[in-house]
Amino acid sequence: MKILVVGAGATGGYFGALLARAGRDVTFLVRPGRAETLRTRGLRITGKGTEDWAPLTPQLVVAEDLSEPYDVIILAVKATTLDETVKTLRPAVGPTTMIVPFLNGLAHLDRLAAEFGTDAVLGGTVKVVTKLTPEGDIQRMAPVSELTFGEPSGGLSDRVTALHDTLSVPGIDAIASADVLEAMWSKWAFIVTIGALTCLGRGTVGEVVAVPGGDHLGPALLAEAAAVASASGHPVPEPDLATTTTVVTTPGSPLVPSLYRDLVEGRATEAEHLLGDLTARARELGVATPLLDLATLHLRVHEGRMGERG
Structure with a gap:
C-alpha cells in the first residue's frame, strides 16, 4: 500500500517513521519549512529505546506537488488546520483511498465524509506520548504506541483487515476494531x-x-x-x-x-x-x-x- 502521512510532527512523524523503518512505502506531506528541516537533519526519533535508530531520510511532498492518489492517508493534524488540509488532499484521494484520521473528537468524520464520501473515511484513535523538540526532532517520552482504527459503521471489513496487516510493524500496536466509535x-x-x-x-x-x-x-x-x-x-x-x-x-x-x-x-x-x-x-x-x-x-x-x- 502507498501511504501518505499528513504531517511529520510529533504524532504523524513518529508513526510514519516506524512504518518507513519497517519498509512500508511512506510519503510525508509537509509544509516547505518542515521539508527543509527534514532534508537537512533527517527524521530523527529520540528518547529511551531509540538510541540506535539512525536518522531516516524520508520521502517528502509539499501540497502543490500532490498529483496522484494514495491507498492510505494517515491524517495526524490538529482540528484547527482541518479545513486547509481537506483542500490540500483532494489530488491524493482516489476511488479506493482509505482516509484514517487520528484526531480527537468526532466532528472531523462528518467534515471528511462531506468532502470525500462516507466510504473513504475510517475512524481511528491514537495513543502515544511524543513531542517535537526545538531542533525539529521527535522525542518519545513513553513506550506506548497504539493505533486503533475501523469502519465507523462497525464490523471488520476486508479493507480494515488488510490495513491492519500493513500497519502491524515493530513498535506499533495496531488494533483493527469492530467498534471504533x-x-x-x-x-x-x-x-x-x-x-x-x-x-x-x-x-x-x-x-x-x-x-x-x-x-x-x-x-x-x-x-x-x-x-x-x-x-x-x-x-x-x-x-x-x-x-x-x-x-x-x-x-x-x-x-x-x-x-x-x-x-x-x-x-x-x-x-x-x-x-x-x-x-x-x-x-x-x-x-x-x-x-x-x-x-x-x-x-x-x-x-x-x-x-x-x-
Missing part, C-alpha cells in the same frame, strides 16, 4: 476531561490536585463527559473510566495536554472541536454539563482574544 468516544472523554481540568485550573494535573477540592474536579468532569457518551449510545468502558480517574487524580503529576499548552502559550486551540462539539451534543441529548460548559466558555474567551489580535 466506542474507542473514539472513550478517547474523547479522556481528552476533554484532562483538557478542561488543566485549562480551568491553569496548571498541571498535580498542581490542580494539590489544592483543596482539586482532587474532585477531574472525576466530576469525567462524569459529565461519560454521560454524554452514554446518551450517544457509546458508553465509556469501565476500565477506561478507571484509568482516566487515576490519571486526573494523581498527586504530583506533571501531565498537561496540548490543549493546555496551546492556551498558555497564546495559540489557537481545538476548543470548539473538542469541547464545543461535545457540549452541543449534550444540549441535543438533554445531558447537563455545567463544568464542561464553563471550560468551553473559558476557552472561547481565549479564542476571542486570539481573533482580536488577527
